[in-house]
Amino acid sequence: MPYDATVRLDATLDPRDGWSAEPCSIAASLAVVSTRSAFLILREAFYGATRFDEFVRRVGIGEPAAAARLRELVQHGLLEREPYREAGQRTRQRYRLTAKGADLFPALVALMQWGDRWREDAGGPVALVHDGCGAPAAVRLRCEAGHDVEPADLVLTPTAAGESLLRSRSEHPTGGGR
Amino acid sequence: MPYDATVRLDATLDPRDGWSAEPCSIAASLAVVSTRSAFLILREAFYGATRFDEFVRRVGIGEPAAAARLRELVQHGLLEREPYREAGQRTRQRYRLTAKGADLFPALVALMQWGDRWREDAGGPVALVHDGCGAPAAVRLRCEAGHDVEPADLVLTPTAAGESLLRSRSEHPTGGGR
DNA sequence: GTGCTGACTAACGTCATCCGAAGTCAGGTA
């Protein structure tokens, strides 16, 4: 007997065919980090990689792919290039996470956590532990009042920004897509 | 002035070039939902879509893409096909989230949340609200002892499963010194 | 039977992604 894992829709959203999810923030995020290599480059950035050849070696991708992905991530403001120089070396560039890039960390952790839980082989090779207390860390879904919530406890409602977007869309139906 | 958004590495992981992140659970997860359309199909599943043409219409993708993605998601156990029949209609298939698929919800929410926060235009059209108390819901990074944590509060450590994986890798180092 | 509809599959072309190999470029070292 399947349980309900879906979210409820607010009354104003209810005829689901009346609005398009095209300006959806999930899609917007995927426009920035659409590819596997972008995710893995961010993973290595969180693990402390900063230099071009570190990304190439540790992610296990080719230099052209790394260059393309790094350029995109810089353009989108997730990483920033910063000149640096080691003793006896010329000035080079390194890549560091911006606040915007760092803020994607929960998404990465959520993917890691899901992989740990559901992959068929042994489980994940590494885990994140809170340095202060030694307890494992994870992402949890909570409301701002502090309750742990499940999908079924949630309602999807339009935001102030969404009100106008959604209304203007429903006037000429058949949501477009890409 | 850049702050530190990186995670610390456990002593046994410290020469970062000594181990490969290849069996990484992030990469394992991306092997299952690598594409934009897979994410968006899951989004619609959480919004309550179950039928083939709902996914096609609401995600805004072509039928072949929808069929391919749905087949993969069923193969990987995130969705399951279930026959159903409406009055005066013949038996059809519908797609429902399994526990494994439902467990990806935090990752979707994390992406949505990041998009809401950082996208350049207005912000997200919709938000998730806790039905019980009316407060907005979000994913947060916490340890099991209940502390909210930031990347800089975390240490990456090998798991029991990882110990052997990582050790066997470090015996024949791949491109260590070059 | 014929038509209709929802759920697909097949064929085709395009664009993105990625690898490998090779080339470029800047600036420090010998």
Add this chain to the structure above:
DNA sequence: TACCTGACTTCGGATGACGTTAGTCAGCAC
């Protein structure tokens, strides 16, 4: 000056993700 190295770029080619258009197939309504 010639060489070396890290950080790229360029080129060729394979694979995969999609869109569009055009079918197929099952079964209810007529």
